[in-house]
Amino acid sequence: MNEEKYISKSVIRRMSLYYRYLDTLLEKQIYSVTSETMASQTKLTASQIRQDLSTFGRFGRVGSGYDVKELQDRLADILGMNQGYTAAVIGLGHLGSMLVYSFPFEKYGIRVTELYDIDPKLVGTKIADLPVYSIEELPRQWNECPVDIAVLACPKSAAADIVPLLTDAKVKGIWNFTNANLHEKDGGPTVENIHLFDSLFTLCCQMNCRDL
Protein backbone atom coordinates (compact mmCIF):
# COMPACT_ATOMS: atom_id res chain seq x y z
CA MET A 1 0.00 0.00 0.00
CA ASN A 2 2.66 2.44 -1.00
CA GLU A 3 0.14 5.07 -1.93
CA GLU A 4 -0.15 5.74 1.81
CA LYS A 5 3.46 6.63 2.10
CA TYR A 6 3.20 10.37 1.52
CA ILE A 7 0.06 11.63 3.18
CA SER A 8 0.27 15.28 4.17
CA LYS A 9 -0.69 16.32 7.70
CA SER A 10 -3.69 18.25 6.41
CA VAL A 11 -5.03 15.15 4.62
CA ILE A 12 -4.45 13.07 7.79
CA ARG A 13 -6.39 15.62 9.87
CA ARG A 14 -9.30 15.39 7.44
CA MET A 15 -9.20 11.56 7.55
CA SER A 16 -9.37 11.79 11.31
CA LEU A 17 -12.28 14.23 11.07
CA TYR A 18 -14.10 11.84 8.71
CA TYR A 19 -13.52 9.01 11.16
CA ARG A 20 -15.00 11.02 14.04
CA TYR A 21 -17.94 12.10 11.92
CA LEU A 22 -18.69 8.50 10.91
CA ASP A 23 -18.63 7.61 14.62
CA THR A 24 -21.50 10.03 15.22
CA LEU A 25 -23.45 8.40 12.36
CA LEU A 26 -22.94 4.91 13.79
CA GLU A 27 -24.11 6.14 17.20
CA LYS A 28 -27.35 7.18 15.47
CA GLN A 29 -27.45 3.84 13.59
CA ILE A 30 -27.00 5.50 10.22
CA TYR A 31 -25.16 3.13 7.88
CA SER A 32 -24.97 5.01 4.61
CA VAL A 33 -23.89 8.57 3.83
CA THR A 34 -23.30 10.67 0.72
CA SER A 35 -20.33 12.96 0.23
CA GLU A 36 -22.82 15.88 0.12
CA THR A 37 -24.12 15.08 3.62
CA MET A 38 -20.57 14.61 4.92
CA ALA A 39 -19.66 17.97 3.35
CA SER A 40 -22.49 19.86 5.01
CA GLN A 41 -21.54 18.45 8.42
CA THR A 42 -17.79 18.90 8.17
CA LYS A 43 -17.73 22.28 6.38
CA LEU A 44 -15.67 20.82 3.55
CA THR A 45 -16.78 20.44 -0.06
CA ALA A 46 -18.20 17.19 -1.40
CA SER A 47 -15.58 17.13 -4.16
CA GLN A 48 -12.78 17.57 -1.61
CA ILE A 49 -14.13 14.62 0.37
CA ARG A 50 -14.53 12.43 -2.71
CA GLN A 51 -11.01 13.31 -3.80
CA ASP A 52 -9.52 12.55 -0.35
CA LEU A 53 -11.25 9.19 -0.12
CA SER A 54 -10.61 8.11 -3.71
CA THR A 55 -6.87 8.27 -2.95
CA PHE A 56 -7.25 5.24 -0.72
CA GLY A 57 -9.45 3.00 -2.83
CA ARG A 58 -12.93 2.75 -4.22
CA PHE A 59 -15.71 3.46 -1.82
CA GLY A 60 -19.33 4.25 -2.32
CA ARG A 61 -21.66 3.83 -5.25
CA VAL A 62 -23.11 6.59 -7.40
CA GLY A 63 -26.45 7.57 -5.89
CA SER A 64 -26.30 5.48 -2.73
CA GLY A 65 -23.19 6.97 -1.16
CA TYR A 66 -20.68 5.39 1.19
CA ASP A 67 -21.14 2.39 3.44
CA VAL A 68 -20.34 3.98 6.82
CA LYS A 69 -18.91 0.86 8.45
CA GLU A 70 -16.74 -0.09 5.47
CA LEU A 71 -15.43 3.44 5.09
CA GLN A 72 -14.66 3.76 8.78
CA ASP A 73 -12.79 0.43 8.76
CA ARG A 74 -10.66 1.64 5.88
CA LEU A 75 -9.98 4.96 7.63
CA ALA A 76 -8.97 3.03 10.76
CA ASP A 77 -6.41 1.15 8.61
CA ILE A 78 -5.05 4.35 7.12
CA LEU A 79 -4.83 6.07 10.51
CA GLY A 80 -2.86 3.14 11.93
CA MET A 81 -5.47 1.86 14.38
CA ASN A 82 -4.96 -1.75 13.31
CA GLN A 83 -1.20 -1.81 13.79
CA GLY A 84 -1.42 -3.06 17.36
CA TYR A 85 0.60 -0.11 18.62
CA THR A 86 1.57 -0.10 22.29
CA ALA A 87 2.01 3.03 24.39
CA ALA A 88 3.47 4.16 27.71
CA VAL A 89 2.41 7.29 29.58
CA ILE A 90 5.38 9.17 31.03
CA GLY A 91 4.55 11.54 33.86
CA LEU A 92 1.57 10.85 36.12
CA GLY A 93 0.60 14.33 37.26
CA HIS A 94 -2.88 15.68 36.53
CA LEU A 95 -2.46 15.50 32.76
CA GLY A 96 -0.90 12.02 32.58
CA SER A 97 -3.44 10.61 35.03
CA MET A 98 -6.28 12.15 33.06
CA LEU A 99 -5.04 10.41 29.92
CA VAL A 100 -4.61 7.06 31.71
CA TYR A 101 -8.08 7.18 33.25
CA SER A 102 -10.13 8.78 30.52
CA PHE A 103 -8.56 8.72 27.06
CA PRO A 104 -10.02 5.77 25.13
CA PHE A 105 -6.73 4.40 23.78
CA GLU A 106 -8.07 0.84 23.77
CA LYS A 107 -11.16 1.76 21.73
CA TYR A 108 -8.86 3.02 19.00
CA GLY A 109 -6.58 0.00 18.94
CA ILE A 110 -3.75 1.31 21.12
CA ARG A 111 -2.71 -0.74 24.14
CA VAL A 112 -1.18 1.16 27.05
CA THR A 113 1.21 -1.33 28.63
CA GLU A 114 2.97 0.67 31.36
CA LEU A 115 3.44 4.00 33.09
CA TYR A 116 6.51 5.95 34.21
CA ASP A 117 7.12 8.55 36.87
CA ILE A 118 9.87 9.69 39.23
CA ASP A 119 7.72 9.87 42.38
CA PRO A 120 8.85 7.05 44.73
CA LYS A 121 5.30 6.94 46.13
CA LEU A 122 4.00 5.90 42.70
CA VAL A 123 6.84 3.71 41.41
CA GLY A 124 6.09 0.04 42.06
CA THR A 125 2.34 0.60 42.37
CA LYS A 126 -0.38 0.09 39.79
CA ILE A 127 -2.63 2.81 38.36
CA ALA A 128 -5.69 1.73 36.41
CA ASP A 129 -4.22 -1.78 36.54
CA LEU A 130 -1.02 -0.66 34.82
CA PRO A 131 2.42 -0.99 36.42
CA VAL A 132 4.26 2.22 37.29
CA TYR A 133 8.02 2.10 36.71
CA SER A 134 10.73 4.58 37.54
CA ILE A 135 11.89 6.51 34.49
CA GLU A 136 15.37 5.07 35.15
CA GLU A 137 14.01 1.60 34.42
CA LEU A 138 12.86 2.60 30.95
CA PRO A 139 15.99 1.60 28.98
CA ARG A 140 16.09 -1.90 30.48
CA GLN A 141 12.35 -2.29 30.24
CA TRP A 142 12.12 -1.26 26.58
CA ASN A 143 15.17 -3.31 25.70
CA GLU A 144 13.19 -6.38 26.76
CA CYS A 145 9.84 -5.24 25.49
CA PRO A 146 9.82 -2.17 23.23
CA VAL A 147 6.94 0.28 23.27
CA ASP A 148 5.79 2.08 20.11
CA ILE A 149 4.44 5.37 21.48
CA ALA A 150 5.66 7.51 24.37
CA VAL A 151 2.93 9.80 25.69
CA LEU A 152 5.02 12.60 27.17
CA ALA A 153 3.09 14.19 30.02
CA CYS A 154 5.99 15.14 32.30
CA PRO A 155 6.99 18.71 33.19
CA LYS A 156 8.77 20.61 30.42
CA SER A 157 11.96 20.67 32.46
CA ALA A 158 12.12 16.84 32.48
CA ALA A 159 11.55 16.47 28.74
CA ALA A 160 15.16 17.34 27.85
CA ASP A 161 16.43 14.36 29.87
CA ILE A 162 13.72 11.92 28.84
CA VAL A 163 13.66 12.46 25.08
CA PRO A 164 17.21 11.04 24.56
CA LEU A 165 16.18 7.93 26.55
CA LEU A 166 13.20 7.50 24.26
CA THR A 167 15.26 7.97 21.13
CA ASP A 168 17.89 5.47 22.33
CA ALA A 169 15.10 3.02 23.14
CA LYS A 170 13.95 3.40 19.51
CA VAL A 171 10.43 4.54 20.31
CA LYS A 172 8.50 5.04 17.06
CA GLY A 173 6.44 8.03 18.10
CA ILE A 174 6.27 10.71 20.78
CA TRP A 175 2.91 12.31 21.63
CA ASN A 176 4.24 15.42 23.32
CA PHE A 177 2.02 17.29 25.79
CA THR A 178 4.86 19.27 27.38
CA ASN A 179 5.42 22.93 26.59
CA ALA A 180 8.81 21.95 25.15
CA ASN A 181 8.99 22.13 21.37
CA LEU A 182 10.25 18.78 20.14
CA HIS A 183 11.52 18.49 16.60
CA GLU A 184 11.90 15.38 14.50
CA LYS A 185 15.39 14.28 13.58
CA ASP A 186 16.44 11.98 10.74
CA GLY A 187 15.99 8.39 11.85
CA GLY A 188 14.45 9.53 15.15
CA PRO A 189 10.89 9.09 16.36
CA THR A 190 7.89 10.75 14.73
CA VAL A 191 6.75 13.64 16.92
CA GLU A 192 3.30 15.12 17.40
CA ASN A 193 3.23 18.18 19.65
CA ILE A 194 -0.03 19.09 21.30
CA HIS A 195 0.41 22.50 22.88
CA LEU A 196 -2.62 23.50 24.97
CA PHE A 197 -1.04 26.93 25.39
CA ASP A 198 -0.93 27.58 21.63
CA SER A 199 -4.50 26.42 21.25
CA LEU A 200 -5.85 28.66 24.03
CA PHE A 201 -4.01 31.71 22.75
CA THR A 202 -5.10 31.10 19.18
CA LEU A 203 -8.58 31.47 20.64
CA CYS A 204 -7.76 34.55 22.73
CA CYS A 205 -5.85 36.29 19.95
CA GLN A 206 -8.80 35.85 17.60
CA MET A 207 -11.22 37.11 20.28
CA ASN A 208 -8.91 40.07 20.84
CA CYS A 209 -8.80 40.89 17.10
CA ARG A 210 -12.61 40.81 16.88
CA ASP A 211 -12.86 43.19 19.82
CA LEU A 212 -10.58 45.80 18.26
Added chain:
Amino acid sequence: MNEEKYISKSVIRRMSLYYRYLDTLLEKQIYSVTSETMASQTKLTASQIRQDLSTFGRFGRVGSGYDVKELQDRLADILGMNQGYTAAVIGLGHLGSMLVYSFPFEKYGIRVTELYDIDPKLVGTKIADLPVYSIEELPRQWNECPVDIAVLACPKSAAADIVPLLTDAKVKGIWNFTNANLHEKDGGPTVENIHLFDSLFTLCCQMNCRDL
Protein backbone atom coordinates in the same frame (compact mmCIF):
# COMPACT_ATOMS: atom_id res chain seq x y z
CA MET B 1 -4.14 48.80 16.70
CA ASN B 2 -6.04 47.84 13.61
CA GLU B 3 -3.05 46.12 12.10
CA GLU B 4 -3.84 43.25 14.48
CA LYS B 5 -7.27 42.75 13.03
CA TYR B 6 -6.42 40.16 10.40
CA ILE B 7 -3.83 37.80 11.81
CA SER B 8 -3.93 34.37 10.22
CA LYS B 9 -4.03 31.29 12.42
CA SER B 10 -0.57 30.24 11.27
CA VAL B 11 0.90 33.62 12.30
CA ILE B 12 -0.88 33.35 15.68
CA ARG B 13 0.59 29.86 16.24
CA ARG B 14 4.06 31.22 15.54
CA MET B 15 3.50 34.16 17.94
CA SER B 16 2.51 31.65 20.56
CA LEU B 17 5.60 29.56 19.81
CA TYR B 18 7.81 32.66 20.16
CA TYR B 19 6.15 33.43 23.49
CA ARG B 20 6.87 29.92 24.80
CA TYR B 21 10.44 30.05 23.51
CA LEU B 22 11.04 33.40 25.24
CA ASP B 23 9.73 31.82 28.45
CA THR B 24 12.51 29.24 28.29
CA LEU B 25 15.07 32.05 27.86
CA LEU B 26 13.74 33.95 30.87
CA GLU B 27 13.91 30.75 32.94
CA LYS B 28 17.62 30.65 32.07
CA GLN B 29 17.94 34.39 32.80
CA ILE B 30 18.77 35.22 29.21
CA TYR B 31 17.51 38.73 28.40
CA SER B 32 18.58 39.29 24.82
CA VAL B 33 18.20 37.12 21.73
CA THR B 34 18.85 37.45 17.99
CA SER B 35 16.46 36.30 15.29
CA GLU B 36 19.18 33.81 14.22
CA THR B 37 19.20 32.13 17.65
CA MET B 38 15.41 32.11 17.74
CA ALA B 39 15.41 30.54 14.27
CA SER B 40 17.78 27.74 15.20
CA GLN B 41 15.66 26.83 18.23
CA THR B 42 12.24 27.05 16.59
CA LYS B 43 13.14 25.53 13.20
CA LEU B 44 11.91 28.65 11.41
CA THR B 45 14.05 31.04 9.37
CA ALA B 46 15.45 34.25 10.86
CA SER B 47 13.84 36.28 8.07
CA GLN B 48 10.45 34.68 8.76
CA ILE B 49 10.76 35.62 12.43
CA ARG B 50 11.87 39.19 11.67
CA GLN B 51 8.98 39.56 9.23
CA ASP B 52 6.40 38.19 11.73
CA LEU B 53 7.59 40.47 14.50
CA SER B 54 7.98 43.61 12.37
CA THR B 55 4.24 43.42 11.63
CA PHE B 56 3.56 44.39 15.24
CA GLY B 57 6.05 47.19 15.77
CA ARG B 58 9.73 47.86 16.01
CA PHE B 59 11.68 45.50 18.19
CA GLY B 60 15.35 44.80 18.49
CA ARG B 61 18.41 46.65 17.38
CA VAL B 62 20.78 45.67 14.58
CA GLY B 63 23.56 43.62 16.14
CA SER B 64 22.18 43.30 19.67
CA GLY B 65 18.92 41.49 18.88
CA TYR B 66 15.63 41.58 20.76
CA ASP B 67 15.03 42.48 24.39
CA VAL B 68 13.40 39.26 25.59
CA LYS B 69 11.17 40.85 28.26
CA GLU B 70 9.97 43.66 26.00
CA LEU B 71 9.25 41.30 23.11
CA GLN B 72 7.40 38.86 25.35
CA ASP B 73 5.26 41.68 26.80
CA ARG B 74 4.29 42.76 23.30
CA LEU B 75 3.48 39.16 22.31
CA ALA B 76 1.32 38.85 25.43
CA ASP B 77 -0.61 41.92 24.23
CA ILE B 78 -1.08 40.50 20.76
CA LEU B 79 -2.15 37.10 22.08
CA GLY B 80 -4.79 38.73 24.29
CA MET B 81 -3.24 37.93 27.66
CA ASN B 82 -3.80 41.47 28.94
CA GLN B 83 -7.49 41.64 28.14
CA GLY B 84 -8.56 40.40 31.55
CA TYR B 85 -10.52 37.54 30.02
CA THR B 86 -12.58 35.38 32.35
CA ALA B 87 -13.31 31.70 31.81
CA ALA B 88 -15.60 28.94 33.06
CA VAL B 89 -14.85 25.23 32.82
CA ILE B 90 -17.89 23.20 31.78
CA GLY B 91 -17.74 19.51 32.62
CA LEU B 92 -15.71 18.31 35.61
CA GLY B 93 -14.77 14.80 34.59
CA HIS B 94 -11.11 13.80 34.35
CA LEU B 95 -10.34 16.31 31.60
CA GLY B 96 -12.15 19.31 33.11
CA SER B 97 -10.68 18.63 36.55
CA MET B 98 -7.20 18.31 35.09
CA LEU B 99 -7.59 21.75 33.49
CA VAL B 100 -8.92 23.31 36.71
CA TYR B 101 -6.12 21.87 38.83
CA SER B 102 -3.15 22.07 36.53
CA PHE B 103 -3.54 24.42 33.57
CA PRO B 104 -1.89 27.75 34.45
CA PHE B 105 -4.74 30.03 33.28
CA GLU B 106 -3.85 32.66 35.89
CA LYS B 107 -0.20 32.84 34.83
CA TYR B 108 -1.38 33.81 31.35
CA GLY B 109 -3.85 36.46 32.44
CA ILE B 110 -7.05 34.41 32.33
CA ARG B 111 -9.20 34.26 35.45
CA VAL B 112 -11.36 31.16 35.89
CA THR B 113 -14.39 32.40 37.82
CA GLU B 114 -16.68 29.36 38.01
CA LEU B 115 -17.29 25.75 37.05
CA TYR B 116 -20.32 23.89 35.70
CA ASP B 117 -21.44 20.28 35.83
CA ILE B 118 -24.65 18.26 35.97
CA ASP B 119 -23.59 15.93 38.79
CA PRO B 120 -25.72 16.82 41.86
CA LYS B 121 -22.83 15.63 44.07
CA LEU B 122 -20.64 18.41 42.65
CA VAL B 123 -23.15 21.24 42.16
CA GLY B 124 -23.05 23.62 45.11
CA THR B 125 -19.55 22.57 46.20
CA LYS B 126 -16.24 24.23 45.50
CA ILE B 127 -13.37 22.74 43.51
CA ALA B 128 -9.99 24.44 43.72
CA ASP B 129 -11.81 27.26 45.52
CA LEU B 130 -14.16 27.82 42.58
CA PRO B 131 -17.95 27.49 42.86
CA VAL B 132 -19.58 24.65 40.92
CA TYR B 133 -22.97 25.52 39.39
CA SER B 134 -25.50 23.38 37.61
CA ILE B 135 -25.42 23.87 33.86
CA GLU B 136 -29.07 24.97 34.12
CA GLU B 137 -27.95 27.97 36.15
CA LEU B 138 -25.65 29.21 33.40
CA PRO B 139 -28.10 31.55 31.60
CA ARG B 140 -29.08 33.37 34.79
CA GLN B 141 -25.51 33.40 36.05
CA TRP B 142 -24.02 34.82 32.85
CA ASN B 143 -26.85 37.31 32.51
CA GLU B 144 -25.68 38.84 35.79
CA CYS B 145 -21.98 38.34 35.24
CA PRO B 146 -20.90 37.33 31.72
CA VAL B 147 -17.90 35.10 31.15
CA ASP B 148 -15.63 35.50 28.12
CA ILE B 149 -14.42 31.94 27.51
CA ALA B 150 -16.24 28.63 27.89
CA VAL B 151 -13.83 25.72 28.30
CA LEU B 152 -15.95 22.86 27.01
CA ALA B 153 -14.84 19.64 28.68
CA CYS B 154 -18.19 17.84 28.83
CA PRO B 155 -19.01 14.60 26.96
CA LYS B 156 -19.60 15.03 23.22
CA SER B 157 -23.25 14.08 23.66
CA ALA B 158 -23.83 17.06 25.97
CA ALA B 159 -22.15 19.59 23.68
CA ALA B 160 -25.17 19.89 21.37
CA ASP B 161 -27.34 21.10 24.26
CA ILE B 162 -24.74 23.33 25.88
CA VAL B 163 -23.45 25.23 22.84
CA PRO B 164 -26.78 27.05 22.22
CA LEU B 165 -26.80 28.14 25.90
CA LEU B 166 -23.31 29.56 25.45
CA THR B 167 -24.22 31.34 22.24
CA ASP B 168 -27.35 32.84 23.81
CA ALA B 169 -25.26 33.95 26.79
CA LYS B 170 -22.98 35.77 24.30
CA VAL B 171 -19.79 33.98 25.28
CA LYS B 172 -16.89 35.38 23.24
CA GLY B 173 -14.94 32.17 22.80
CA ILE B 174 -15.32 28.40 23.14
CA TRP B 175 -12.25 26.26 23.84
CA ASN B 176 -13.67 22.94 22.74
CA PHE B 177 -12.16 19.71 24.06
CA THR B 178 -15.11 17.50 23.10
CA ASN B 179 -14.98 15.18 20.11
CA ALA B 180 -17.82 17.22 18.58
CA ASN B 181 -16.79 19.44 15.68
CA LEU B 182 -17.95 22.95 16.46
CA HIS B 183 -18.07 25.50 13.68
CA GLU B 184 -18.11 29.27 13.95
CA LYS B 185 -21.23 31.08 12.88
CA ASP B 186 -21.59 34.74 11.89
CA GLY B 187 -21.93 36.79 15.04
CA GLY B 188 -21.39 33.70 17.22
CA PRO B 189 -18.46 32.91 19.49
CA THR B 190 -14.94 32.29 18.23
CA VAL B 191 -14.22 28.56 18.40
CA GLU B 192 -10.96 26.71 18.93
CA ASN B 193 -11.26 22.94 18.69
CA ILE B 194 -8.61 20.82 20.35
CA HIS B 195 -9.13 17.25 19.26
CA LEU B 196 -6.83 14.85 21.12
CA PHE B 197 -8.07 12.08 18.81
CA ASP B 198 -6.91 13.91 15.66
CA SER B 199 -3.55 14.64 17.22
CA LEU B 200 -2.91 11.03 18.29
CA PHE B 201 -3.89 9.65 14.90
CA THR B 202 -1.82 12.21 13.05
CA LEU B 203 1.06 10.62 14.95
CA CYS B 204 -0.04 7.02 14.32
CA CYS B 205 -0.77 7.59 10.65
CA GLN B 206 2.70 9.05 10.14
CA MET B 207 4.28 6.15 12.07
CA ASN B 208 2.25 3.76 9.94
CA CYS B 209 3.41 5.42 6.71
CA ARG B 210 7.06 5.18 7.80
CA ASP B 211 6.63 1.48 8.51
CA LEU B 212 5.28 0.68 5.04
